Amino acid sequence: MKDTFKHQGLRNRLIQVLQEKGVTDHAVLSAIKEIPRHLYMDPSFEQYAYQDVAFPIAAEQTISQPYTVGFQSQLLEIKPGEKVLEIGTGSGYQTSVLIRLGAVVYTIERQQELYKKTQLLLPKLGYKPKYMYFGDGYKGLPQFAPFDKIIVTCGAPIIPRALLAQLKIGGRMVIPVGDAQQMMTLITRNSAKEFDKQIIEECAFVPMLTDKSLKSFS
Numbered sequence: 001m002k003d004t005f006k007h008q009g010l011r012n013r014l015i016q017v018l019q020e021k022g023v024t025d026h027a028v029l030s031a032i033k034e035i036p037r038h039l040y041m042d043p044s045f046e047q048y049a050y051q052d053v054a055f056p057i058a059a060e061q062t063i064s065q066p067y068t069v070g071f072q073s074q075l076l077e078i079k080p081g082e083k084v085l086e087i088g089t090g091s092g093y094q095t096s097v098l099i100r101l102g103a104v105v106y107t108i109e110r111q112q113e114l115y116k117k118t119q120l121l122l123p124k125l126g127y128k129p130k131y132m133y134f135g136d137g138y139k140g141l142p143q144f145a146p147f148d149k150i151i152v153t154c155g156a157p158i159i160p161r162a163l164l165a166q167l168k169i170g171g172r173m174v175i176p177v178g179d180a181q182q183m184m185t186l187i188t189r190n191s192a193k194e195f196d197k198q199i200i201e202e203c204a205f206v207p208m209l210t211d212k213s214l215k216s217f218s
Contacts, residue, residue: 010050031100082148087137
C-alpha cells in the first residue's frame with residue numbers, strides 16, 4: 001500500500017476529531033498527521049484506518065485508537081532527546097509517534113508474533129527505535145534506566161514497582177490500571193521514594209500479560 005493524497009486528507013479530518021476530543025498538543029497532532037496509520041494495519045481494514053477506533057492486529061492484540069495514542073502522548077509531555085520506555089510495542093504505531101516527537105525510544109513486546117512482524121515493519125516505514133526487545137514488560141529494561149518517560153500501552157492490573165524504579169526523578173509515567181476496565185493514570189516521580197499518582201479518565205486496553213509474583217504500587 002501507498003500513502004496517497006486521499007489518506008493524507010483522511011488524516012486531516014482525523015486531526016479535527018482529536019482536537020474536538022481534547023488532544024491539543026501541536027507536536028502530537030503533527031506527528032499523528034504525518035504517520036500513515038493504514039500501513040500499520042491489515043489491508044482489509046484500510047478503509048477504517050482513519051476512524052477514531054482501535055482495530056485487531058496479530059496475536060489477538062489491537063492497534064490503539066488514535067485518540068488514545070494522542071492523549072497518552074500528550075500526557076507524557078515529551079521533549080526531543082528524552083529517553084522513553086514503551087511497554088507494549090504492538091503494531092509500532094505508538095512507537096512511531098514517540099519517535100516523531102523526538103524521543104529516544106526503548107520498546108518491549110511480549111507477543112513474539114507481533115515482535116517479529118513489527119521489528120521488520122518499522123524500519124521500512126522510516127522509524128527505528130533505539131532498542132526493541134522481546135520480553136516481559138513488567139520488568140522493564142533496568143539496564144537502560146533511568147527513563148525520562150514511561151508509557152504502558154496495555155491494561156495493567158497493578159502498577160509494577162520495577163517500572164517505577166526505572167523512572168527518572170521528575171519523570172512521568174502514563175499507564176492504564178485495572179482489569180476489564182482501566183483508569184488512565186499519570187505518575188510523576190518527585191524524589192527517590194515519593195511518587196504522585198493522578199487518575200485521569202476511564203479507558204479500555206487489551207490486558208498486559210500478568211506476572212503475579214511482582215509487587216505493585218498503590
